[in-house]
Amino acid sequence: YENNSDNWLQSPSIDCTEYTDVKLSFQRWLAVERSQGQQWDWARVLVNGNIVWESPSGANLIDASWTFQEFDISAYADNNPSVVVRFELHSDVSLSFGGWTIDDFKFTGIGPPTATDVAGAGAVPGTMRLFANTPNPFNPTTAIRFSLAAAGEIDLAVYDIAGRRLKTLAAGAFPAGDHRVEWTGVDDTGHPAASGIYFYRLTGATGAAETKIRKMLLVR
Structure with a gap:
């Protein structure tokens, strides 16, 4: 430093x-x-x-x-x-x-009890996974994969180091299974992002219980 x-x-x-x-x-x-x-x-x-x-x-x-x-x-x-x-x-x-x-x-x-907790059914609760982007570092495009154990609403977005939301990558209802999106290094207005560290955050329908965050490095 x-x-x-x-x-x-x-x-x-x-x-x-x-x-x-x-x-x-x-x-x-x-x-x-x-x-x-x-x-x-x-x-x-x-x-x-x-x-x-x-x-x-x-x-x-x-x-x-x-x-x-x-x-x-x-x-x-x-x-x-x-x-x-x-x-x-x-x-x-x-x-x-x-x-x-x-x-x-x-x-x-x-967190609050889920329907499975209340019913005592013993089923395995749904899980959500967010994988490391590839390549990383990257310029200007990187692929981000995530998987859902059950269908549901999700939000996947890119943030800068100040916590500002730059780009929505995926939002809305998605089926269970593996999914892949790309970030091309631009914000929601189409302007190129500067070189630096960025975070991508995946949030499920249950909020904080299903929030995954990873970081990536854009090098121009």
């Missing part, structure tokens, strides 16, 4: 209405200089503007491999229709490290 800069990566808004005991988890590969009481560099994770984690003050933090992190964010996310996660990195005027790398970002929580 550059010296004397403030960098951030922000998720799209995630609907957690009717969900409790919500937890945030992800894999990180982070390298940042010690904060020295927030005088030098620091990394933070915020949920709706609230700090849930920050890098240590007294020592540099340099991951040697992927590191799993999980946080209880129920105080900010439970029954909240709009939850936004933000990764921040502040740097001073000297020394540069690798910064944030994030993967396997997800929310988990306890």
Whole structure:
């Protein structure tokens, strides 16, 4: 990362209405200089503007491999229709490290009972899968696959790192099975998107219980 800069990566808004005991988890590969009481560099994770984690003050933090992190964010996310996660990195005027790398970002929580839960039928609840786009990185077109265990309403869209919705890729009723769409690197108005990191989010009819998010890199 550059010296004397403030960098951030922000998720799209995630609907957690009717969900409790919500937890945030992800894999990180982070390298940042010690904060020295927030005088030098620091990394933070915020949920709706609230700090849930920050890098240590007294020592540099340099991951040697992927590191799993999980946080209880129920105080900010439970029954909240709009939850936004933000990764921040502040740097001073000297020394540069690798910064944030994030993967396997997800929310988990306890949702309302389904019809299967109430009936006690013991059937396997429906699942929804969102696969890694190919190729990745890409220029200008990439393919995105998703699968549905049962027919239903879905919404698949591309977001930028500020959480702005750029492009709707699929929306409406889809049958069960595998599906494939392409993003050609343009927004809903047809304007080309700039090089950078983007997220694609798949949401099912049940909202937060069936929301999958992955990231991709457009390189022009």
